[in-house]
Amino acid sequence: MTDADSGSVEAVAAPARPLLNLPGLQIRLRPFRPEEVETAWQGLAQQDEAAHPRRRPEDRRAQPSEQFRRQLHRSGRMWRGRLDLAIDRDGRLVGIIQARTRPAQTLPVGVYEIGVILYQPRDRGKGYGAEAVELLTTWLFERAKAERVQAGTDVGNRAMRAVLARLGFQLEGILRGYGAMSDGTRSDGAMYAVLKTEWDGPDHRPAASDRR
Ligand SMILES: CC(C)(COP(=O)(O)OP(=O)(O)OC[C@H]1O[C@@H](n2cnc3c(N)ncnc32)[C@H](O)[C@@H]1OP(=O)(O)O)[C@@H](O)C(=O)NCCC(=O)NCCS
Numbered sequence: 001m002t003d004a005d006s007g008s009v010e011a012v013a014a015p016a017r018p019l020l021n022l023p024g025l026q027i028r029l030r031p032f033r034p035e036e037v038e039t040a041w042q043g044l045a046q047q048d049e050a051a052h053p054r055r056r057p058e059d060r061r062a063q064p065s066e067q068f069r070r071q072l073h074r075s076g077r078m079w080r081g082r083l084d085l086a087i088d089r090d091g092r093l094v095g096i097i098q099a100r101t102r103p104a105q106t107l108p109v110g111v112y113e114i115g116v117i118l119y120q121p122r123d124r125g126k127g128y129g130a131e132a133v134e135l136l137t138t139w140l141f142e143r144a145k146a147e148r149v150q151a152g153t154d155v156g157n158r159a160m161r162a163v164l165a166r167l168g169f170q171l172e173g174i175l176r177g178y179g180a181m182s183d184g185t186r187s188d189g190a191m192y193a194v195l196k197t198e199w200d201g202p203d204h205r206p207a208a209s210d211r212r
Contacts, residue, residue, distance in 0.1 A: 019076030020085060022135045027128045029085040029097060029135050031076025036086065036093050037064050040072060043095070043119030050154040052117060053181050060182070078144065080104035087118065087132050094123045097132045099140060099149075110147030112140050116160075130163045137167070141196045150193035154179055157190075164192040168199065 022029040032040060041064035044052055058065045075084040081104040087095035095118035101107050116132050118124050133151070140146035153160040155174060165171070169192035178189030 032072040
């Protein structure tokens with residue numbers, strides 16, 4: 001990713017370090033700010049188990065782990081196959097969206113997996129999650145050489161499944177026992193994906209003039 005890649009990539013933290021900033025109609029995807037680490041950690045802690053299973057004891061601490069701090073410090077750019085972005089609504093942090101690929105997050109070449117969480121129930125059901133998925137998926141296809149973007153979610157997660165279906169992701173199958181819960185139980189997952197050849201269309205791109 002370089003400055004030359006796109007006008008939507010800009011230096012936020014330091015001129016030498018281009019960071020992603022993707023404006024949408026309702027929300028903006030941007031790097032996390034240092035002062036947002038606590039909020040982001042607490043936001044994830046409030047998620048229900050199916051949406052955000054926490055298998056490791058360090059992920060259940062009241063305070064952010066060092067790994068989490070480092071993860072957010074690296075947000076805004078792809079780092080070892082992982083890209084984290086804050087979901088911003090009028091300057092307020094409302095959630096996180098993530099893309100994972102190879103090499104460290106092992107997947108075949110050109111395949112990305114995304115995950116999204118809006119921290120507070122009051123921010124859900126307003127289209128923010130769908131717009132975040134749309135913005136990131138478009139960027140992955142247009143700027144990150146993605147050929148396939150996939151997302152797995154709990155079979156019972158009707159909101160996430162509705163978002164993916166509405167954006168044109170196809171349900172490819174039910175993954176039995178896919179989700180690992182903190183108490184050792186498993187839950188079934190629903191795998192959705194969209195290919196680059198299916199995504200190319202004006203419906204998936206906010207018009208430049210509409211962007212904030
Ligand atoms: C899943 C999530 C990202 C969706 O984002 P969102 O901004 O709430 O979604 P949208 O407002 O764009 O659309 C939600 C859709 O689900 C529907 N929906 C919302 N909550 C619902 C619920 N509890 N039950 C059923 N449908 C629901 C909405 O009506 C809408 O359907 P439509 O497209 O037919 O109108 C968000 O709700 C969230 O963060 N949930 C908690 C974390 C989570 O589950 N993350 C996904 C883990 S893989």
